[in-house]
Amino acid sequence: MEGNIFMTDIRTESTSVTSRALLFDGVDTKPYVKELSVRAPGAGEVLVKMTATGVCHSDLHVINGDWPYPYRLMLGHEGAGIVESVGADVSDLAPGDQVVLSWFAPCMNCPSCHEGKSWLCQGSGAFVDGLPDGTTPLAADDGKEVRPYLGVGAFSEYTLVPRPAAVKIPNAVPPEVAALIGCSIATGVGAVGNTADVRAGQTAVVVGCGGVGQALIMGLKLVGARQIIAVDLSDDRLDIARGFGATDVLKGDDPDLAKKIKDLSGGGTDFAFDAIGLTSTSAALTGYLKQGGAAVYVGMPPRDAEATIRPWEIIVTGQRILGCNYGSTRPAVDFPKIAELYLAGLLPLDEMVGERIGLDAAAEAIEDLKSSIGRRKIVVY
Ligand SMILES: NC(=O)c1ccc[n+]([C@@H]2O[C@H](COP(=O)([O-])OP(=O)(O)OC[C@H]3O[C@@H](n4cnc5c(N)ncnc54)[C@H](O)[C@@H]3O)[C@@H](O)[C@H]2O)c1
Ligand SMILES: [Zn+2]
Ligand SMILES: [Zn+2]
Structure with a gap:
């Protein structure tokens, strides 16, 4: 026709x-x-x-x-x-x-x-x-x-x-996968590739390993991050995170969390992604970074939530804070690209x-x- x-x-x-x-x-x-x-x-x-x-x-x-x-x-x-x-x-x-x-x-x-x-x-x-x-x-x-x-x-x-x-997107993508591309996957993979622009050999911590956190980990693996530290309160979610490529896992309620991340990464990671959006987790993010590292806010807080940062520390460490809406994706460009990466066996x-x-x-x-x-x-x- x-x-x-x-x-x-x-x-x-x-x-x-x-x-x-x-x-x-x-x-x-x-x-x-x-x-x-x-x-x-x-x-x-x-x-x-x-x-x-x-x-x-x-x-x-x-x-x-x-x-x-x-x-x-x-x-x-x-x-x-x-x-x-x-x-x-x-x-x-x-x-x-x-x-x-x-x-x-x-x-x-x-x-x-x-x-x-x-x-x-x-x-x-x-x-x-x-x-x-x-x-x-x-x-x-x-x-x-x-x-x-x-x-x-x-x-x-x-x-x-x-x-x-x-x-x-191609009809060959199963409906369940297609649905997930519409939020968690676009957001997580996009946060890595678009918002943060992570490069091969860099390091990252991911706080919160639900759907968005799992997509972040997949994205980090795809671009060749050499260390991916997953943080969650749930052991089940940490097991899942390992399956997606987390190299290290830590409990989110560990009182020595920041020190352990710094020890594991030799002084802090290049990137820290928050994928739960609590005031406490957002505020802690820059404490996991090395000099010049970037904290990426992906998890969403309540609309009027406030978190405290220390501007002096951000200045002297040259750190950055990046906001990530929808993985900084252009749907018409990025959704088909994600589908092709999936069909090629890369995600x-x-x-x-x-x-x-x-x-x-x-x-x-x-x-x-x-x-x-x-x-x-x-x-x-
Ligand atoms: N920025 C965006 O465009 C965008 C898009 C989609 C979702 N989101 C937001 O991302 C967040 C995550 O969504 P999801 O669907 O992956 O949620 P989810 O419920 O699937 O997973 C959240 C995970 O966070 C963990 N968690 C809770 N408290 C924690 C803590 N103190 N430390 C470490 N881990 C902790 C939970 O155990 C759980 O595994 C939500 O706030 C959601 O609204 C943002
Ligand atoms: Zn969503
Ligand atoms: Zn517009």
Whole structure:
């Protein structure tokens, strides 16, 4: 059908679909599954039939109330699916294509996007948990507003996103892996390759070895880091970290943690990544570094959290503190690149995939992140 002048009509659906989705009404309530309606894609939009959604700690931050929201959310942001239909002017995606969803869809029209730094976009629909024009494509029969978390809302059988949020990757990538590329993997691998620009032979410590920490370790191994010190409170997570390439493991509650890191690394590491976002872990990060090293904040704190640093020490040691939003990735460029690295056997992404669960078990799985045991749970549809 390529080139057929009727192709646009054939590919465009005009009716909405019903979808079971995980909704959240706000702090002190529990997420619940409810059927809602997702409208048909208009110009510049894509309707996606979800295949897999990872359970990420950012969903836990939401239900914990770390980042309060004034409206009802359709939860989930680490997802992938198959294009169901596209808006009339979308010519570079077709039904049947596998897409990874980007939870920070760039507007492509702000100064950061013009500079090619779409991870710093100032006009993303992610800021309003909706489409770039501020509206929501979702409707529930109770009449109450419901908005897709970060403009994605991936815990749902269907979702509707703007074109830049749907990134095509080869259908040969399994859905579970595709879903993880949408958050933890892009963030961890991107933090190493883009934000920090780690080079072969350098050293790093990774604090927090959940999904994001595991992706950091994989990224560090990929670029040839010679020492990767993994830190976690959970022995299970430290075992997993070793499997991904950690050369040394340490307990996060060890009172001599900084000294042990300095001893193991001969005076401090080139990089220290925080992948849990506690005030205490963020503040401690520069204490693990050598002269000129860089601390990379990846784990997210509550919005109003404050941590103390010692500016004098930063100055005299020439250290740097780097903020990492979404692995400083440009989804359209980096997601397919990550998929190709996986298909070439250079990133063992299958090993991040844990238990596959149904949508009805998603709320419990988000809570269960607190146990810090096992690999990433993934909702499959
Ligand atoms: N910057 C970004 O763009 C971005 C993207 C995705 C996720 N995140 C954030 O990254 C963080 C991690 O997400 P995740 O899904 O990997 O979480 P996770 O729940 O899978 O893993 C967190 C890990 O941190 C460990 N931990 C807890 N307290 C610790 C301590 N004091 N010392 C050492 N380890 C400790 C836990 O045992 C667990 O293994 C979250 O804050 C999440 O919101 C940030
Ligand atoms: Zn996430
Ligand atoms: Zn932008």
